[in-house]
Amino acid sequence: MxxxxxxxxxxxxxxxxxxxxxxxxxxxxxxxxxxxxxxEFLSEFKENQKFxxxxxxxxxxxKFLFPKPILPIKGDSADFKVKIQRKDYKKARFITLEVLKxxxxxxxxxxxxxxxxxxxxxxxxxxxxxxxxxxxRHTQVRNMxxxxxxASENLFSIESDFKVYDEYFLVYFIDTxxxxxxxxxxxxxxEIGFGGKKSxxxxxxxxxxxxxxxxxxxxxxNADKFxxxxxxxxxxxxxxxxxxxxxxTFKSYTENxxxxxxxxxxxxxxxxxxxxxxxxxxxxxxLKEVENGIYQYGLEFPIGVKYV
Amino acid sequence: xxxxxxxxxxxxxxxxxxxxxxxxxxxENVEIGGIDNIVIKVPVLKLDEAIERDVPYIPGSSIKGxxxxxxxxxxxxxxxMQVIALENKGEPCNxxxxxxxxxxxxxxxAKTEEPVRLRVEDFYPTEKTIDMWKKFLDxxxxxxxxxxxxDRIKGTALHPxxxxxxxPFSEFTGFIKIRVHEGDxxxxxxxxxxxxxxxxxxYLGGSGSRGYGKVKFIKEKILWTDYRKQPFxxxxxxxxxxxxxxxx
Ligand SMILES: [Zn+2]
Numbered sequence: 091m092x093x094x095x096x097x098x099x100x101x102x103x104x105x106x107x108x109x110x111x112x113x114x115x116x117x118x119x120x121x122x123x124x125x126x127x128x129x130e131f132l133s134e135f136k137e138n139q140k141f142x143x144x145x146x147x148x149x150x151x152x153k154f155l156f157p158k159p160i161l162p163i164k165g166d167s168a169d170f171k172v173k174i175q176r177k178d179y180k181k182a183r184f185i186t187l188e189v190l191k192x193x194x195x196x197x198x199x200x201x202x203x204x205x206x207x208x209x210x211x212x213x214x215x216x217x218x219x220x221x222x223x224x225x226x227r228h229t230q231v232r233n234m235x236x237x238x239x240x241a242s243e244n245l246f247s248i249e250s251d252f253k254v255y256d257e258y259f260l261v262y263f264i265d266t267x268x269x270x271x272x273x274x275x276x277x278x279x280x281e282i283g284f285g286g287k288k289s290x291x292x293x294x295x296x297x298x299x300x301x302x303x304x305x306x307x308x309x310x311x312n313a314d315k316f317x318x319x320x321x322x323x324x325x326x327x328x329x330x331x332x333x334x335x336x337x338x339t340f341k342s343y344t345e346n347x348x349x350x351x352x353x354x355x356x357x358x359x360x361x362x363x364x365x366x367x368x369x370x371x372x373x374x375x376x377l378k379e380v381e382n383g384i385y386q387y388g389l390e391f392p393i394g395v396k397y398v
Numbered sequence: 399x400x401x402x403x404x405x406x407x408x409x410x411x412x413x414x415x416x417x418x419x420x421x422x423x424x425x426e427n428v429e430i431g432g433i434d435n436i437v438i439k440v441p442v443l444k445l446d447e448a449i450e451r452d453v454p455y456i457p458g459s460s461i462k463g464x465x466x467x468x469x470x471x472x473x474x475x476x477x478x479m480q481v482i483a484l485e486n487k488g489e490p491c492n493x494x495x496x497x498x499x500x501x502x503x504x505x506x507x508a509k510t511e512e513p514v515r516l517r518v519e520d521f522y523p524t525e526k527t528i529d530m531w532k533k534f535l536d537x538x539x540x541x542x543x544x545x546x547x548x549d550r551i552k553g554t555a556l557h558p559x560x561x562x563x564x565x566p567f568s569e570f571t572g573f574i575k576i577r578v579h580e581g582d583x584x585x586x587x588x589x590x591x592x593x594x595x596x597x598x599x600x601y602l603g604g605s606g607s608r609g610y611g612k613v614k615f616i617k618e619k620i621l622w623t624d625y626r627k628q629p630f631x632x633x634x635x636x637x638x639x640x641x642x643x644x645x646x
Contacts (some may be wrong), residue, residue: 161413225569236488237483294520
C-alpha cells in the first residue's frame with residue numbers, strides 16, 4: 091500500500107533522502123522501544139522489508155515532481171537543433187508526472203527526447219505548466235555568551251539554503267500492519283527534527299498526509315526495469331551493462347541528537363533517477379550493515395518502465 | 399543512551415516584546431552608510447493565507463542560549479558548591495550530569511550518557527503583529543533607530559549608528575519542547591520554568607544594557623504527547639498534571 095507525505099520546511103534542513111528518513115524512523119524506534127528492540131527490528135528488516143521509502147522531491151502547486159531519469163544520449167546522431175537545445179535539458183533536475191509517464195511508456199527513451207517538453211527552473215514540464223522551485227539564502231549568526239562578562243564570544247555565521255517550496259516522500263508498506271507504527275514514528279521524528287544540525291535549529295519540518303492516488307499505478311515492486319526514487323546500495327542483482335545510472339560515495343555521521351556522533355563507513359550509492367535493469371524480480375538494493383549494529387538504508391523505490 | 403523516551407511536553411508560548419528587541423542578523427556592517435545592526439529575518443514565512451518575506455523572528459537558539467547562560471548563574475554542577483558560571487570561568491557546563499547538561503546538553507561533546515531534553519523552536523510573529531507592523535511602520539517590519547553619540551564640547555552628533563529593532567507590543571509564537579525520559583524528575587521541567595522567569599527579568603538579544611530586549615513569556619497551553627501509547631496520544635494538560643507525567 092502506497093502512502094504519500096508532504097514536508098513543509100520551517101527552517102533550513104540538510105537534504106532529505108530515503109536514508110535520512112529511515113535514520114529518523116530508527117531513532118524514533120529506539121527512543122520508544124529501546125536499543126535492543128531496534129536491533130531486532132533492523133535484523134528482521136534486513137531480510138523481510140516492512141516498507142520502502144523514497145527520497146524527498148519537490149511538491150509544487152499540488153504537483154509531484156520526480157528526479158529526471160538518467161537516459162542514454164543519441165549524441166552525434168541527434169539533429170543539430172536538438173543538440174543545441176540539449177544544455178537546458180541536461181541541467182534540469184526534475185520532471186513532472188506527465189513527463190514521467192512518457193518515459194514509462196517508452197515515448198521518451200533518450201535525453202534528447204525531452205525537448206518535446208519545455209525546461210525551465212530546472213524542471214522539464216509541459217508548455218502550460220509554470221512550475222518553479224525557489225530557495226532563499228539564509229544567514230544565521232551564532233555566538234556564545236560569556237557567563238561572566240555577558241559578552242558575545244566566538245561570533246560566526248552559517249549560511250544555508252531555505253526551501254521555499256514543499257517536498258513529498260513516498261512510503262510503500264509491504265507489511266500493511268506497520269502503517270500505524272510508522273505514523274507514530276514519523277510524528278516523533280517531526281518533533282525532534284529532521285536531518286543534521288538540529289542543535290542550531292535546522293530540521294524543523296511539518297509533515298502531513300497527501301493523497302497518493304495519482305502515483306498508485308507507478309510503483310511496481312516486481313518490475314525488472316525501473317527508475318528508482320531512492321538511492322540504492324547495489325547488490326549483484328543489478329545488471330550494470332543494461333542500466334543507466336549515476337553513482338556517489340557517501341559518508342555520513344550517525345544521528346547526534348542524543349549521543350556523540352560517529353562517522354559511518356563509506357558506502358556506494360546508485361543515485362535517485364537511475365534507470366536500472368535487474369537480473370530477476372527480487373529486491374536489488376540492501377539495508378547494509380556498515381559497522382557492528384549500524385545500518386545504512388539502500389533499498390530501491392521502483393517505478394516500473396517499459397524500456398531500459 | 400538507555401533511558402527510553404516517555405513522551406514530549408510542549409509549552410506553547412507567546413513572547414511579548416516590551417521594549418524594542420534587537421537580535422542581530424549580520425556579523426559586520428554590511429556596507430558603509432548601511433544599517434549597522436540588522437535584525438535577523440526568516441526568508442519566507444508561511445501564514446494561513448499568505449506568504450511574507452524577510453520577516454523578523456526570534457531564533458530558538460537565541461532563547462535557548464540566553465536561558466542556559468542565566469541558569470548557569472543559579473545551577474550548580476554535580477558535586478559542586480559553586481554555581482556553574484563561576485566554576486567554569488564563563489564557559490558553559492560540560493559535567494554531563496547536572497540539570498543544565500541534562501536539558502541543554504553538555505558543552506563541547508563531553509562524554510555523556512544523557513540525552514538532550516530541550517528543544518526551543520524558532521518564534522515567529524503572529525498575523526496580528528505583522529498587521530501592526532505594516533500599519534505603524536509604513537509597510538516595513540522593523541523600526542530603524544538612529545543612535546547618536548553627542549560630542550560634549552561642540553554639542554554635535556558623532557558617528558550616528560543605525561539600529562534595526564522590533565517594536566514594543568510585537569508578539570511571537572512558538573514552542574518550547576521538553577523530552578521526558580524514563581527516570582526523569584519534575585525538577586527538569588521546573589528548571590525550564592525558572593529559566594523563563596530569569597529571562598523575563600533579564601533581556602533577550604543585544605543592547606540590553608540600554609534597555610532593549612525586555613520580553614514576557616505568556617504560556618498559552620501545555621501539550622503532552624505520550625509516545626508509549628499506540629496510537630500515540632496528544633492532549634492538553636495543566637501545570638498540576640506535570641508531576642504525574644514525571645511520575646513524582
Ligand atoms: Zn553540567
